[in-house]
Amino acid sequence: MIVFILFSLLLLWGWSVSLLIIRPVDNFLRLALAFAFGALGLTLQLFIIVFIFNQPLNWFFLALISIELFIFISLAVKRGLIRFVRPSLKVNIVDILLTAFIFWQFFIVAAGASTMPVVAYDSIAIWSWKSKILVDNFDGFVDADSELYWKKQGHSNYPPHLPLFAYWLNFAQGDWNEESDIMVNIIPAAYFFATSALLFGAVRRESGTRIALLMVFLLSSMPLLAYHGWNNYADLPLAFWALLAAIGLKYSLEGAAEWTLVPVIAACGALFTKNEGVFWLISMLSILAFYTVKAGQSKNFMKQVLIFLALSGPWLLFMMANRLGFSNTGPGLGLHSEIFNKIYSHLFVDFSWNIWWFIFFALVLLFFQKIKSVPVLGVFIYLCLGAMQIVAVFLLTPAYRYLLDGTAFSRTMMSVTVVSVYFTALLLSEKYEKNFDNCARIQ
Amino acid sequence: MYNQYSRQEFPFSINLITHFDQNENLYFGLLFVAAILFIFIFFRSRKRILPASLVGVLIFVSWMPVYGIFFIHQIKDLEYFYALKEVPRKEGIRQLSRSCQMYFGSDTCFLFNIKLSCLYNVPQGGKVYASLHYFTPLITYALSDRYDLVSNHEKAEYILTKGSKTDNGYSFGGNELKTGKFTVLHTEDSFDLIKIEK
Numbered sequence: 001m002i003v004f005i006l007f008s009l010l011l012l013w014g015w016s017v018s019l020l021i022i023r024p025v026d027n028f029l030r031l032a033l034a035f036a037f038g039a040l041g042l043t044l045q046l047f048i049i050v051f052i053f054n055q056p057l058n059w060f061f062l063a064l065i066s067i068e069l070f071i072f073i074s075l076a077v078k079r080g081l082i083r084f085v086r087p088s089l090k091v092n093i094v095d096i097l098l099t100a101f102i103f104w105q106f107f108i109v110a111a112g113a114s115t116m117p118v119v120a121y122d123s124i125a126i127w128s129w130k131s132k133i134l135v136d137n138f139d140g141f142v143d144a145d146s147e148l149y150w151k152k153q154g155h156s157n158y159p160p161h162l163p164l165f166a167y168w169l170n171f172a173q174g175d176w177n178e179e180s181d182i183m184v185n186i187i188p189a190a191y192f193f194a195t196s197a198l199l200f201g202a203v204r205r206e207s208g209t210r211i212a213l214l215m216v217f218l219l220s221s222m223p224l225l226a227y228h229g230w231n232n233y234a235d236l237p238l239a240f241w242a243l244l245a246a247i248g249l250k251y252s253l254e255g256a257a258e259w260t261l262v263p264v265i266a267a268c269g270a271l272f273t274k275n276e277g278v279f280w281l282i283s284m285l286s287i288l289a290f291y292t293v294k295a296g297q298s299k300n301f302m303k304q305v306l307i308f309l310a311l312s313g314p315w316l317l318f319m320m321a322n323r324l325g326f327s328n329t330g331p332g333l334g335l336h337s338e339i340f341n342k343i344y345s346h347l348f349v350d351f352s353w354n355i356w357w358f359i360f361f362a363l364v365l366l367f368f369q370k371i372k373s374v375p376v377l378g379v380f381i382y383l384c385l386g387a388m389q390i391v392a393v394f395l396l397t398p399a400y401r402y403l404l405d406g407t408a409f410s411r412t413m414m415s416v417t418v419v420s421v422y423f424t425a426l427l428l429s430e431k432y433e434k435n436f437d438n439c440a441r442i443q
Numbered sequence: 444m445y446n447q448y449s450r451q452e453f454p455f456s457i458n459l460i461t462h463f464d465q466n467e468n469l470y471f472g473l474l475f476v477a478a479i480l481f482i483f484i485f486f487r488s489r490k491r492i493l494p495a496s497l498v499g500v501l502i503f504v505s506w507m508p509v510y511g512i513f514f515i516h517q518i519k520d521l522e523y524f525y526a527l528k529e530v531p532r533k534e535g536i537r538q539l540s541r542s543c544q545m546y547f548g549s550d551t552c553f554l555f556n557i558k559l560s561c562l563y564n565v566p567q568g569g570k571v572y573a574s575l576h577y578f579t580p581l582i583t584y585a586l587s588d589r590y591d592l593v594s595n596h597e598k599a600e601y602i603l604t605k606g607s608k609t610d611n612g613y614s615f616g617g618n619e620l621k622t623g624k625f626t627v628l629h630t631e632d633s634f635d636l637i638k639i640e641k
Contacts, residue, residue, distance in 0.1 A: 104514075104517075108520065108521060111521055210499065211499065214499055214502065214503060218502070221506075221510050221513065223513050223516075226517075348468070348472060349468060349469050350468065351509070351513070354468065354506055354510060354513070355472035355506060357472070358472030358475050358476050358505075359502055359506075361476075362475065362479050362480070363479075363498075366479065366480075366483055
């Protein structure tokens, strides 16, 4: 019960922040934004308290969060920002069918998350392991002489968002027990639902409910993605942040002032979730820099960079101070062209993505010439840059062996896949617009 | 000190899908590409725009065959999740480890193609090092309340490995274990359990 209260508090905190940043949006987008801002905001503060001040999560932190929540809601009420967008109830049999399939996927993920303990390797050895030490032996976690010191654990350079998230949910639990092991899986499940809500809200805004439902169905029924929905890995959360950055980027390029900060907040979330987040950060900043400077809005870009540095600064400085790098492998550049065969197999033959990559490439090849708008092109470049950096790491560094042995590539591609689903929806909506334009012209 | 469990003692036994023909993915994918190309060319030759709804229907219809297989797989998963709920946690994990389960042939998805009966010979709380890390967590979890996964095999009391004896000691996963003496406690087709005598 207390877990759900803490989770609700996180959502409420994020919701109040989202109200202050973004004016009325689709309810699903609002929910996803509330989750994003809440998860990032709370874990960033926890990071400062735990890693920098070496203090455990206690009632004072809870009081601090409550005070912040009170201030944010007061501001939102004062500015008259608390409004709900009335949901449309126009549905037909196709929508109901797609919704039923989506709910089935949600049900499976919820069932897996609520019954299975952590069983996946990285989850036990890294993500849940760190949460477990935080909860069970906090003093050891921050004591440099202890065997449990954070720096002595495997992959100490991995960002602490997920362990801190689990630490937050375990507040008041006292110790780490069997229930905690299961409870950790709430996190990937929440990210799974949030990614679906985000995609639905964003695509519905562009292409209507039908396409949004279809895209969410495709996404939620991809086997590897569904599997990650109940296994506490960092790849699905990273995909969520990459998608949020793509959506924020598009609206930002469209000139929606209130969305200006979203891509940088999302990039910060990506960086604070998994080291591979740096790929998305580079892609996003390059595009923003190019378009905003080209449009003579370099002031806007500077504002975005400053916000990013303010949010990510503590973690980046902490990494520098502790000499933590982004890389998981040793030095040694080389060309490992043998990976391409395996990439083909991972994308097109393996069961991980259903037939998604066939659909994606076919639609891109057929409809790419229809892209006219700068924001959609921006999302496409963002997707390509992100994917190219991932492939480059596997192609040129010793990480290639993690691709050959099948341990890393597919799940690293999860963020690319999620962004590609969004881009495909945009592509279809571009095409539809052309259709509608043509129809209008004929009439 | 040692608990020996036999397969028959477990309260339930579910065999999940053990094999999936991944090529089906490829066939349906290629079929989709062929269909959309055909329709695109057909509409283009008549100087008409491909209707949006047709694209959506084509995507949905092409998606469903592979999804159907995944759907059945998920029903079996669900059956398994709820079976797990009925048994104490550790028993559940042991049972899970016993199942021969293949997920999609992809990374992070495991082939639980292991026989763990020997593991029940390991004393509770014993530290285990396993080089075959795909199923290490399950084994470690099954053995102890805490994660006694040790990062350095020299600290380990037991080693579960797919290895072979060498002149110098024992080789596993490309590494050679040179310190200590070893007793092979149990040998299965796919791995050995070794006790380190220090």
